[in-house]
Amino acid sequence: MELTIVNQMLLEAVTRLRDERTDRSLYHVLQGKRSATSLQDAHFYELEPVFGMLPFKRETFDRLLTELERQGLIERDTTLRVTEIGKAQVAAPFLIDDLGGELRGFSITLWKRISLLIQTLVCLEQRITFVPIQQDVATKEWVRQQIKHIPNRKQWLEGIHRELRDALRQLSDREATLISYRLSGLKTGLSYPQLQEQLDSDTLSLRLEFIMAWRKCLRHLNETSIILQLGSDIDQSKMTQSAQKTWEMLKRGQTLDEIAHRRRLKKSTMEDHLVEIAMYSDVFPLGQFIGEAEWNEVKQVVNREHTYSLKRIKAELTSEIDYFQIRIALARTRWEET
Amino acid sequence: MEAVLERYFKYDRFRAGQKEIIESVLAGHDTLAMLPTGGGKSICYQLPSYLQPEGLTIILSPLLSLIEDQVMQIKSRGERAVAKLTSFETREEKDDILQHLHRLRYLYLSPEQLAVPFVKQQLRQTTINLFVVDEAHCISQWGHEFRPEYARLGAVRKELGNPPCLALTATATSQVEQDILAGLMLSDPTVIRHSVNRPEIQFIVEQVEPDQKDRALTTWLTKTERPCVIYTTTRSEAERVARMIPNATHYHAGLETEDRQLIQQQFLHDEIECLVCTSAFGMGVNKGNVRTVIHYSMPATIEAYMQEIGRAGRDGKPSTALLLYAAGDQRLQHFLVDKQYAPTLWIDQLFAARAQNEAIDVTEKRLRLDGEDPAYRLLKAQLLDGWSRETIIKWQESRKKIRLRELMQMTNYIESTSCRRGFILNHFDEQRIIQDRCCDNCGNTTTTTHAKLKSGGVLDWERRLEEVFFSSADSV
Ligand SMILES: [Zn+2]
Numbered sequence: 124m125e126l127t128i129v130n131q132m133l134l135e136a137v138t139r140l141r142d143e144r145t146d147r148s149l150y151h152v153l154q155g156k157r158s159a160t161s162l163q164d165a166h167f168y169e170l171e172p173v174f175g176m177l178p179f180k181r182e183t184f185d186r187l188l189t190e191l192e193r194q195g196l197i198e199r200d201t202t203l204r205v206t207e208i209g210k211a212q213v214a215a216p217f218l219i220d221d222l223g224g225e226l227r228g229f230s231i232t233l234w235k236r237i238s239l240l241i242q243t244l245v246c247l248e249q250r251i252t253f254v255p256i257q258q259d260v261a262t263k264e265w266v267r268q269q270i271k272h273i274p275n276r277k278q279w280l281e282g283i284h285r286e287l288r289d290a291l292r293q294l295s296d297r298e299a300t301l302i303s304y305r306l307s308g309l310k311t312g313l314s315y316p317q318l319q320e321q322l323d324s325d326t327l328s329l330r331l332e333f334i335m336a337w338r339k340c341l342r343h344l345n346e347t348s349i350i351l352q353l354g355s356d357i358d359q360s361k362m363t364q365s366a367q368k369t370w371e372m373l374k375r376g377q378t379l380d381e382i383a384h385r386r387r388l389k390k391s392t393m394e395d396h397l398v399e400i401a402m403y404s405d406v407f408p409l410g411q412f413i414g415e416a417e418w419n420e421v422k423q424v425v426n427r428e429h430t431y432s433l434k435r436i437k438a439e440l441t442s443e444i445d446y447f448q449i450r451i452a453l454a455r456t457r458w459e460e461t
Numbered sequence: 462m463e464a465v466l467e468r469y470f471k472y473d474r475f476r477a478g479q480k481e482i483i484e485s486v487l488a489g490h491d492t493l494a495m496l497p498t499g500g501g502k503s504i505c506y507q508l509p510s511y512l513q514p515e516g517l518t519i520i521l522s523p524l525l526s527l528i529e530d531q532v533m534q535i536k537s538r539g540e541r542a543v544a545k546l547t548s549f550e551t552r553e554e555k556d557d558i559l560q561h562l563h564r565l566r567y568l569y570l571s572p573e574q575l576a577v578p579f580v581k582q583q584l585r586q587t588t589i590n591l592f593v594v595d596e597a598h599c600i601s602q603w604g605h606e607f608r609p610e611y612a613r614l615g616a617v618r619k620e621l622g623n624p625p626c627l628a629l630t631a632t633a634t635s636q637v638e639q640d641i642l643a644g645l646m647l648s649d650p651t652v653i654r655h656s657v658n659r660p661e662i663q664f665i666v667e668q669v670e671p672d673q674k675d676r677a678l679t680t681w682l683t684k685t686e687r688p689c690v691i692y693t694t695t696r697s698e699a700e701r702v703a704r705m706i707p708n709a710t711h712y713h714a715g716l717e718t719e720d721r722q723l724i725q726q727q728f729l730h731d732e733i734e735c736l737v738c739t740s741a742f743g744m745g746v747n748k749g750n751v752r753t754v755i756h757y758s759m760p761a762t763i764e765a766y767m768q769e770i771g772r773a774g775r776d777g778k779p780s781t782a783l784l785l786y787a788a789g790d791q792r793l794q795h796f797l798v799d800k801q802y803a804p805t806l807w808i809d810q811l812f813a814a815r816a817q818n819e820a821i822d823v824t825e826k827r828l829r830l831d832g833e834d835p836a837y838r839l840l841k842a843q844l845l846d847g848w849s850r851e852t853i854i855k856w857q858e859s860r861k862k863i864r865l866r867e868l869m870q871m872t873n874y875i876e877s878t879s880c881r882r883g884f885i886l887n888h889f890d891e892q893r894i895i896q897d898r899c900c901d902n903c904g905n906t907t908t909t910t911h912a913k914l915k916s917g918g919v920l921d922w923e924r925r926l927e928e929v930f931f932s933s934a935d936s937v
Binding site for chain 1: 533537700704710711716717718719720722723724725726727729730732920922923925926927928929930931932
């Protein structure tokens, strides 16, 4: 069975959920919802690469899942699971691992910047009016600031053109086409529906192909290239800002109670922050929250039962370990694997 | 005045009607101006600001897309002192704008925002030079686009200390005109009415069998000039028709933002010849050389039709408005009319919940009502205003009757055997006009013989990349 790229990716994501999460959980991960649960799902179930990278509308998401269900590839009850037929359709390497969600939208932000900057400079140079192809305020503001620092526009454009051309030559024709035909300047980029006819695909899959091609293009650029320099300040941190603040205070030696009091945080919020820190920080004072023996027991249960379901783990444990401790332990197991 | 026009707007002369309106505004009169679509309405309220002492011009506009486009256009001509308050702005952005009103020249608002007490309070503390109501016909219950939020604008203007008002609309029958004057409480107003006639546009209607529409369209495309806009009623129809025509593409509100921008830009730069779209396209798209507007299906009202064909021939050169009609086209319009009003089931359910003292937000969740659905939003507003069940139902019935009457007028236009221009002018209480290149019923229309559709070329990324960056002269 030939699956579209978008369906293939969804199937891969469902496979990683190990029959332990609902369609809602998957939806929120694909949307990139920065809630404790979704961040945890992405981290535990290796869904970081798709985090925020498939931001479908709810109807689209439902339609796609229904399609997979009708093809007998997945089943939807209280949890989402992949069927035996579905399993036969997925094989390493997973496509989703090329999407780059772990960088929190870095490549997309960089694309928005570069594409609007090119369009703006080309049109200013040629004195033609244009409709800005990017509409979000942050990108527009960034471009406005940036053009002030480009003294020689002609030279800059030539440089960017050279960088892109050389990088695209390392890509397949299809990948290079997807990128050059989305750029606007003297000629205007094509919409996905327009490209869809020529590239024989569907618009959702094309968008994902584009992201993969663009990431590949970025990998073929020099560290010192103009394009990569323009993205050097993009925030790639996975931790939410609020958790980052808590982490800063902890590192300065303040106690949990002090922080909770000063920031007026509830206990549950503090716990969410700590789980985030445990997931994303390379160092973490694990011993403060869980004993050596308990930590080993959690690990054993995870390996034996092959699960990240908090409930199932809790049921298997003999010692008194609460859910917060289990979450912290799980967050750190990933660090041991790598 | 001409110097200001040249300096800020880069035009060397005013278009018909503009100067009269601006003079009335500058004299401080309340003004109601009717200018046809494409007549350059926005200059009428943007220009006076440069000739007045410091103060704010606030503009009420019913559609977010319209506001977005206007703000973008003002910024693109280099004016930075403009801002907008709509449901898109965050709390912080709104606060920031309201704290610094004195820095602004123009402020665009949706009527909902003007109803917010804090907004009103801040506006009261600043000098308002002009209170502009765009698409003023929305205030009239007789108009085809009645909006309940517009009904309160007259009272709000009073609260803001009665700043001079400029009400603008493209098309208004005399009934609607009376409603605007009364609703906005204009005192001793100057009424400037410019003819709705667009002499450069010829009118054609073709009646076909339902299964012959595609054929008729393809034939007409070989006889009419491009660029061309084809309006369809639904999104899926736009997609289907676009696939049928070479070098055409579709545009509707279901596209992603980036794709929407790309298509607007392609169309403005003449990179596509045919754009197939729903009524979502056109707001603020300023393209002078559209030669033909085709309606693949009948529009709901004469007013809407005039607005959409108004996108043709803005450069003043000969253009064509073609309407394809098949028996049964009304059915879809009937359905759309019904969908705009809440079904009786909802009304009953909501009143039952009210009787139980259930909070409206709870009811909304329980019944899974979509807060974005205009039909539901309207019902909710009426409910919160204390309307009774009977009043709501009666009101809905009368609204539907108006809509169906308007649809009937559109049908009459299609079936008319006398001059179509005359029919339209008569609809707006204007005198008939006799002219060349008038309409199919007058029998003096012109067609072209050499219209050939270009088809898209082969994809070649390396050449494309060059074409994006460099004009062909200095390409390597
Ligand atoms: Zn005629």
